[in-house]
Amino acid sequence: MKSARELPMGKATRDAYGEALLALGKEDSRIVAVDADLSKSTKSNLFAKHFPDRFFNCGIAEANMVSVAAGLASCGKIPFASTFASFLLCKSFDQLRMSVANPGLNVKVVGSHSGISLGEDGASQQSVEDLALACALPKFTVLSPSDEISCKALVNLAAQYVGPVYIRTCRPKTPQIYSTGKTFQIGTAEKLREGSDVTLIATGLMVYNALVASEILQGNGISAGVIDLHTLKPMDEAAIISAASETGAIVTVEEHLLSGGLGSRVAHILAENKPTPLVSVGIKDTYAESGSAEVLFEKYGLTPEHIVFATNQVLKHKSR
Amino acid sequence: MDTVAILQNQAKILRQDIIQMIATAASGHPGGSLSAIDIITALYFKVLRHRPLEPEWSDRDRFILSKGHAAPALYAALARTGYFPVEQLATFRKLGSPLQGHPEKGKLAGAEASTGSLGQGISIGAGIALASRLDQKDYRAYVLMGDGESNEGQIWEAALFAAQYKIDHLTVILDRNRQQLDGWTKDILDTDSLAEKWRAFQWHVIEIDGHNMEAILSAFHDAQTVSGKPTIIIAHTTKGKGVSFMENNLEFHGMAPNAEQTQLALQELSA
Numbered sequence: 001m002k003s004a005r006e007l008p009m010g011k012a013t014r015d016a017y018g019e020a021l022l023a024l025g026k027e028d029s030r031i032v033a034v035d036a037d038l039s040k041s042t043k044s045n046l047f048a049k050h051f052p053d054r055f056f057n058c059g060i061a062e063a064n065m066v067s068v069a070a071g072l073a074s075c076g077k078i079p080f081a082s083t084f085a086s087f088l089l090c091k092s093f094d095q096l097r098m099s100v101a102n103p104g105l106n107v108k109v110v111g112s113h114s115g116i117s118l119g120e121d122g123a124s125q126q127s128v129e130d131l132a133l134a135c136a137l138p139k140f141t142v143l144s145p146s147d148e149i150s151c152k153a154l155v156n157l158a159a160q161y162v163g164p165v166y167i168r169t170c171r172p173k174t175p176q177i178y179s180t181g182k183t184f185q186i187g188t189a190e191k192l193r194e195g196s197d198v199t200l201i202a203t204g205l206m207v208y209n210a211l212v213a214s215e216i217l218q219g220n221g222i223s224a225g226v227i228d229l230h231t232l233k234p235m236d237e238a239a240i241i242s243a244a245s246e247t248g249a250i251v252t253v254e255e256h257l258l259s260g261g262l263g264s265r266v267a268h269i270l271a272e273n274k275p276t277p278l279v280s281v282g283i284k285d286t287y288a289e290s291g292s293a294e295v296l297f298e299k300y301g302l303t304p305e306h307i308v309f310a311t312n313q314v315l316k317h318k319s320r
Numbered sequence: 321m322d323t324v325a326i327l328q329n330q331a332k333i334l335r336q337d338i339i340q341m342i343a344t345a346a347s348g349h350p351g352g353s354l355s356a357i358d359i360i361t362a363l364y365f366k367v368l369r370h371r372p373l374e375p376e377w378s379d380r381d382r383f384i385l386s387k388g389h390a391a392p393a394l395y396a397a398l399a400r401t402g403y404f405p406v407e408q409l410a411t412f413r414k415l416g417s418p419l420q421g422h423p424e425k426g427k428l429a430g431a432e433a434s435t436g437s438l439g440q441g442i443s444i445g446a447g448i449a450l451a452s453r454l455d456q457k458d459y460r461a462y463v464l465m466g467d468g469e470s471n472e473g474q475i476w477e478a479a480l481f482a483a484q485y486k487i488d489h490l491t492v493i494l495d496r497n498r499q500q501l502d503g504w505t506k507d508i509l510d511t512d513s514l515a516e517k518w519r520a521f522q523w524h525v526i527e528i529d530g531h532n533m534e535a536i537l538s539a540f541h542d543a544q545t546v547s548g549k550p551t552i553i554i555a556h557t558t559k560g561k562g563v564s565f566m567e568n569n570l571e572f573h574g575m576a577p578n579a580e581q582t583q584l585a586l587q588e589l590s591a
Contacts (some may be wrong), residue, residue, distance in 0.1 A: 017481045023485055034455070056450065056485065062478035071461070072433065074425070076378070077449075077454070094437055095474075102434040103425035128351020 001177075001192065006145060010176030013123075013169040013204075014112040015032035015208035018149035024068025025051050030078045031159065034069050036062045042082040042112040042169075066092040066109065070099035070141050072120035073106045080157060085111025085168060092259035093133055095256050100164050101137040110167045111159055114144075115255030116283065116300060117205055117293040118171040124229050129301055132260025133202075134166040135233045141186060142207050142233040144168040146207035149178035158188050168204060170255075179227070190238040191243075195225030198311050198318075202253035203229045203262050206281075206302065210253050213307035224251075224311060237269050244276040250316040251279050251310050255302060260283040277317035279310040323366065330400070331361040331533070335562045337396035337409055343582040345413040348421070351572045354391040355530070357499040360385075362536045363462060364397040372402035381459050382448050386441020387388060387466035387495065388422035389574070395419050398430040416575045439472030441465055442492055444475045446482045446550075447481065449489040455489035460544075461508045468500025470511045476521070482550040483522035490525075490550040491543040497559040499567040501573050515572040520554045530555025563588055 010016075025031045025047050032054040039045040039057060047056035058065035062083055069079040081088070088111040089096070100107045111134075114127045133143045143158065143165060145151035151169065154174050158165040178194070184190070192207070202210035207228045210312055225247055227239060229299040244250055250270065255261040261279030270276045297303050323580075326585070334357050349400035360383075368381045368556040369541045385394045392412065401404045404418075406556045411417035426448025433444045445461035452459045469475065482490050494514065498505050518525045528535040536555070543551035559573070560566030563585040564575075578587055 054454065058481055059477075059484075061474075061477035061481065063439070063474040064481050065447075066479065067440045067443030067474070067478075068447040068450070070433070070440075071444040071449075072451050073447075074382075075446070075451030075455075077451050095440060095443075097436050098437045099440050118442075273556055 003158045003174070004208060004215055007175040007177060008168065009269065010171055011148040012171060013148060013151040013302065014043050014171060015147050016151035016171050017110055017155055019021060020152040022046045022050055024156065024159050025054065028078065028159070029162045030076060032072055032077045032079050034058050034065050034079060036060055036083040036087065037067050042110065044080065044082045045073060045142050047317050056242040062087050062097050064092040066095035067099040068115045069107045070105050078106060078108065079194070080108045080110060082110040082112060084125060085114035085130040086125060089127070089130040089133040096137055101139050104139045104163055107164050108165045108167065110169060112169045114170045114240060115297045116288040117255060119293045120290050122290040123226060123287040126288055128257045128287065129260070130168060131232055131254070131256050131262065135260065135265065139164055140233065141231070143186065143231055144203040145230050146204055146228050147174050147177040149176060149180060150184060153182070154230060156187070158182065161186060167249055169176040170205055170234045174205055177211070177290055178208060184230070187231045187234045187236055189228065189239040189241070190228040191225065192228055193224070194224040196223040197247055198222065198249040198251060198314060199227060199242065199247045199261070200251045200311070201229050201266055202229045202244065202309060203232065204255055206253040206255050209302065209304045210307060211305035216304060216308050217311055221317070222311065226282045229262060232265060235265055238274065240266055240269050241274050246268055249277045249314045251281060251309055251314055253281040253309060256282055258284055277314050279308045279314040281307055324537070327361055327533050330365050331358050332589060334361055334396040334400060336395070336586055338392040339563065339585045339589065340407045341392045341395065341412045342576045344410050346576050347387040347413060348576055349574045350566055350577065352387060352466060352495065353390045353497070354561045354563065354566065356390045356495045357393045359464060359493050359495065359532050359536055359555055360393050360397050362533060364401050364542065366537060367540045368483045370461070375403060377565065379457055379459050382445070382461050384433045384441045384445050384461065384463045385436065386440065386463050387422055387469055388436030391423050395425055401429040408569040419591060424501070438466070438469040439474035440566065440591055442475060442478035442482065443492050445492070446487050448476055449487045451486065451496055452489050457476065462481070463490070463492045465492060465494055467494060467498065467505050467511050467514070469527065471509045479518065479521040479523065486548045488547050488551050491540070492550065492552045492554055494554045495557055496554055497557045499559045499568070499570055499573065505568065506586055515554055520548060524549050524551040525554065526551065527554045527556070530557035531561055532583060564576045581583065
C-alpha cells in the first residue's frame with residue numbers, strides 16, 4: 001500500500017455509516033432506525049429524510065430507545081439504534097443487557113463520537129469505555145472500523161448477520177486506508193503491512209496512526225507489521241497468535257481506556273496461547289478534556305510518536 | 321357457565337398452580353403473582369389472539385410481563401393454555417428449566433421478552449406495536465407492569481414515546497397492588513394520583529377493580545376501540561389476593577410459603 005502520509009483524506013466513519021444505512025434502507029424494507037435526538041450528528045438523519053415512516057426519533061431517552069429497538073427486532077425488523085457512544089453504552093447498558101443481549105435479538109446499535117477525537121465537547125461526550133462495555137455483553141459482536149470503506153462494508157455485514165452488533169463510529173474525517181471494493185469479514189483481522197520485528201495491532205482511528213508509526217520505525221531500521229483489528233468480538237485469535245509467532249512482540253493501539261478494550265483482550269489471548277512481550281497504547285485510567293483531537297492525542301498518548309515509543313519499549317522486553 | 325364464571329374458575333386453578341410452583345421451588349414471589357392473575361387469566365383465556373401450539377405465529381398478540389417477578393402467573397397461564405405440559409411447572413427455578421426465576425425470551429416459547437430488570441416492558445411493547453403498524457398488521461402488544469415499577473425512569477420515557485407516536489395498539493395494565501418490596505408504595509416513592517399522571521402524558525386511562533372479571537374484560541374491550549393513543553388500565557388489586565394470610569402481607573412479596581402454609585393456601589383456593 002501507499003505510504004500513510006499519501007493516503008487521501010476520506011469521510012468520517014459516522015458519515016459512512018449514514019450513507020450505508022440509507023443504502024440498506026433502499027434494499028430492505030425490514031431496516032428501520034431509531035435515534036435519541038442526535039440524528040444530525042450520528043448521521044441517521046439521511047435515513048430519516050428518505051424513510052420518515054421507518055425512523056423513530058426517541059428523544060433524549062436512550063433506555064427507551066434501545067428497548068423499542070428490541071421490540072421492533074422481535075417482530076422481524078432490523079433496527080439500527082444510534083446515538084453518541086457514551087450515552088448508548090453508559091445510559092442504556094441494562095437495556096442492551098436484558099432487552100437485547102439476553103434474548104440475542106437482531107438489533108444493531110451504533111455509537112458515534114467515540115473515543116476522545118470528538119474533541120472540544122469534553123469528557124461528558126467522549127467515550128473511553130464503550131468497547132469494554134460492549135465486549136462484556138454476551139452474544140454481542142463488536143465492530144470498530146478504521147475508515148469509510150471498512151465502515152460501509154462492516155455496516156452491510158452487520159445488517160446481513162443475524163444477532164446483536166455494536167458498531168463504533170467517530171466524528172473526525174479520517175484518511176482512506178482501503179480501496180473501494182475491498183471486501184471484509186466480521187471476525188477476520190486485516191493485515192495491512194508485513195513486519196518481522198514487531199506487530200502493531202490497532203483499531204478505529206488508531207489504525208492510521210499505527211501505519212504512520214510503522215513508517216517512522218522503518219526509518220529507524222525496525223520492521224513493524226500492522227494489523228487492523230476491526231472486530232473486537234469475536235476476536236481473530238488466529239491472526240493475533242500468528243503475528244506473535246512471526247514477530248515475537250506486540251503493540252496494541254486504541255482510542256479507549258487501556259482497561260477492557262483491545263489491549264486487555266489481546267493480552268488475554270496471548271497470555272493463554274502464546275505469551276509474548278506486549279505494550280499497550282491507550283488512555284490510562286482517566287477522563288480526557290476539551291481540546292482538538294490533535295492536541296488530545298498528544299496529551300493522552302495516542303500519536304504515532306507514542307506508538308514508536310511503546311514499540312521501543314516492547315523491543316527491549318523482547319531482547320531480554 | 322358464562323364466560324365470566326369460566327374465567328373466574330380458571331383463575332382459581334391458576335392461583336393453585338402459583339402456590340404449588342413457588343412452594344415446590346421453595347422461592348419466588350407469590351404476592352405479586354396473585355394480584356395479577358385475574359388479569360393474566362382474562363388475557364390468555366379470552367383476550368389474546370394467540371396459538372399455543374404455534375407460539376411463533378407472526379400475527380399473534382404479544383403479552384409482556386414487565387414485572388417479571390410475577391413469572392409464576394405467566395407460567396401457569398402458558399401451561400394451562402397448552403404451551404407446555406402442566407407437569408413442567410414443577411421445574412420452576414430449577415437448573416436447566418425453561419421456567420427461569422424471571423421470564424427469558426428464547427428459553428421459553430411464549431415468553432416475549434426477557435424481563436425482571438424493571439422498567440423495560442412498555443418500551444418493548446411500543447416497539448412491537450410499531451412493527452405491527454409498519455407491516456399493516458393488527459396484532460397488539462399488552463404489557464403488565466407493577467406500581468412499584470412506576471419508580472423506574474424508563475416507564476416515563478416510554479409514556480412520552482408511545483403518546484408521541486400515537487401507539488394505539490399498545491395496552492398497558494398497571495397492577496396497582498400498592499406494595500413494593502420494602503413497603504407500601506406511598507411510603508417509598510409516592511405513586512398516588514397515577515391516573516392523573518398518565519392522563520397528563522396523553523394516554524387513555526381506564527380504572528378498574530383488577531379482580532372483577534367483568535370489569536377486566538370490559539376494560540380490554542374499551543382499549544381495543546381507542547384510536548390515536550395508547551391505553552393504560554389501572555387495575556386496583558390486592559397483593560396476595562385469594563389467600564387470606566397472604567393478602568396485603570408484605571412478607572409474601574418474595575417469600576415461599578412453608579409446607580403448612582402451602583396446604584392452608586391450597587385448601588382456601590380449592591374451596
